Amino acid sequence: MAYSDKVIDHYNNPRNVGQMDKSSDEVGTGLVGAPECGDVMRLQIRVNPETQVIEEAKFKTFGCGSAIASSSLATEWVKGKTVAEALEIKNTDIVKELALPPVKIHCSVLAEDAIRAAIGDWKKKNNVAETAEVAVAAH
Amino acid sequence: MTSVVTTSAPAACWACRAALGGSPLLCAACGKVQPAAGIDYFQVFGSVVGFERRLTIDTAALEREFHRLSRRLHPDRFARATAQEQEWSLAATALLNDAYRTLRELVQRTEYLLKLEGFEIGEEFAGKNKTAKRQPPADLLEEVFELNMQLEEMRMNRKMGESDPALHSELTAVSLRFESELAKLDNNLVEKGAAWDAGAAAGDSAGRATAAKDMAAQLDRRRYLRNLVRDVNEALSTDKES
């Protein structure tokens, strides 16, 4: 399959690969899988407790090029955003940015799921209510 | 007994008007090929599956019926028939082959049946229904992820020209464990398939739905395991070549 230049760039040169301390209260970890293909992705965020700004993001993906590019892009996008802003990121934004073909849409869904799971984990650790998420889900 | 097959194919032969008893692709009375449009795989092998969408299948009977129909539908036999019949025989042969290849394999026929019944599974539905979250149990994800990390380590070692015997034997053990889990999973699919068949025969739609949900979950799990077994074995074989 022909990958777009942006996918190839992220694939060859992934941003923010790595991991952070799972047990830290400031770190939220999302581990998700795509049942369509069996690929797995872990995305982590470190949130400033005062400002709720995501200051650092890391990922590790075992999957196709599109999944790697999607998660690489996702870490770039969430950095500098507040938690509430990061929840506004849609897989369709990723599809557009990376010019993913229809059969690769689920790879971007995986990245969106990973962001949500990481934020959900952080919220649970810090007893933050899920209201922001409800508002987003109603879009 | 209630049949779950909803037949959209014509019930009578276009040529002699005899009722189509065995396979809807072929008239048993006059031997003419029938149009293949709107016929599903279970209907192609109607006489083998008892004219139902069922999962417990006598694969020996399936194979016999496949060979019988292959011969009778072969395009060579219609070389002197009308252009329309020649076309139908080509279409019927293609459908017959697809139907046979799908129904003879447990995993494929289960996926096919679930799709036919409107359950969204597999790559075809990838991303179309992103509200339906089907995340596998967390421990499975953790395990798959951890093993991938180990695999990566082994590949890196290889690149550096090193080999870690402990890691190698650990992964060999993992590969065996996962293969046996795959086998268990397949047994489970057979069991759930039988539950589906029983529910279908009894007109028990709740029982069928439960069995279908179970099977969809098993198939999901199977995809993670299958990838992992494939990757582990691949890594092990290149590791050995060192």
Ligand code: FES
């Ligand atoms: S093919 Fe499954 S995540 Fe890309």
Ligand SMILES: [Zn+2]
């Ligand atoms: Zn006839």
